[in-house]
Amino acid sequence: MSQTYEKYFVPEPSRYPIFGSIALLLIASGAVMWLNKVGSGPWTLAIGFAVLIYMLFGWFGQVVRESEGGSYGKNVDASFRWSMGWFIFSEVMFFAAFFGALFYIRVLGLPWLADSDNSLLWPGFSAAWPSAGPLVEDPFTPMAAWGIPAINTLILLTSGATLTWAHWGMMKENRGQLKAGLFLTILLGAIFLSLQIYEYMHAYHEMNLKLTSGIYGSTFFMLTGFHGLHVTIGAIMLTVMLFRVIAGHFSKEHHFAFEATAWYWHFVDVVWLMLFVVVYWL
Structure with missing residues (x-):
């Protein structure tokens, strides 16, 4: 009994990976030079981002043309799904590291410090969270959960519903x-x-809460800031999907790019729920 095997699509050699490597090198070098007040740092960083944007438009445009041209079959679709799944898993591990650091500080670090010789610590040390240490001279106000954070939680939950409705x-x-x-x-x-930008401005100017406000300020802005970056990336991905839909792309049977973006957006929603509970509420 004969069997029919689907031919696996093999793309032509691409120049875009080398452009991506150059972009990352320029971005990293420019950021380091800028932080060290080297005059060419901002320009190097800007050129790096320009090369990165060129690479993204060129490479993704090539993939879109191949997809719309019918080059991809079930094998390629499965590869895309596995790739996106592993990418989201890497993002899960990324945030797990930050949540793990916060857990260590609050659940393990502070109690251990409380049992140690307080003379070795900073004046006014307290084992309560949020901690003002180490060496934070200016008092600050912790961010409350109810207000903009609660509104933003409702907004993201609603956005998950509207995206499902679109699906x-x-x-x-x-x-x-x-x-x-x-x-x-x-x-x-x-x-x-x-609203998150407004929240940051309010924290800096009205609450004296900054990235330098001890371990509380650094963990607060690292966790919420990186989540905001992921929301920005997700919004850009959704915008690309909208333009592709307007251009007539996707069908009921073939729309994995839309599905992958939806997976990413729902992941961002779940991370925010955890942030709201752990960072703002508890």
Whole structure:
């Protein structure tokens, strides 16, 4: 009995990986030079980002053309799914490191310090969280959970619902619902980022809460700031999906790029729920 095997698509050699490597080298070098007040640092950083943008447009554009041209079959689709799954897993580990650091500080570090010789610690040390140490002279106010953080939680949860609604539109071949759902999700993401920027400005100017405000300030801004970066990346991905939908791309059977973006956005939603509970609430 004969069997029919699907031919696996092998792309042509690409120049874009080397451009990506050059971009990362320029970005890292420019950032280091800028921090060390080298005059060419900002320009090197800007050139690095320009090369990165060129690489992203060129490489993803090539993949889109190959996909829309019917070059990809089930084997390539499975590879894409595994790749996106491993990418999101790497992001899970990224945030797990930050959550682990916060857990260590609050659950293990502070009690251990409380049992040690207080004369070796900073004046006014208290084993309570949020900790003002080490060596924070200016008092600050911790960020409360109710207010902008709670509003942003509602916004992100709603954005997950609008994105799911857009996916339903895709499966029903209702392009109007698909476009509306994507637009609403992008809008909610932009509102979230705007409120987070306002929250940071309020923290710096009204609460004296800064990145230098001891271990509380550093963990607060590292966790929420990196999450905000992921929301920004997710919003850009959703915007690209909206433009592709407007251009007539995707069908009920073939729309993995949309699915991958939805996976990423829902991951960002789940991380924020954990942030709200652990960073703001507890």
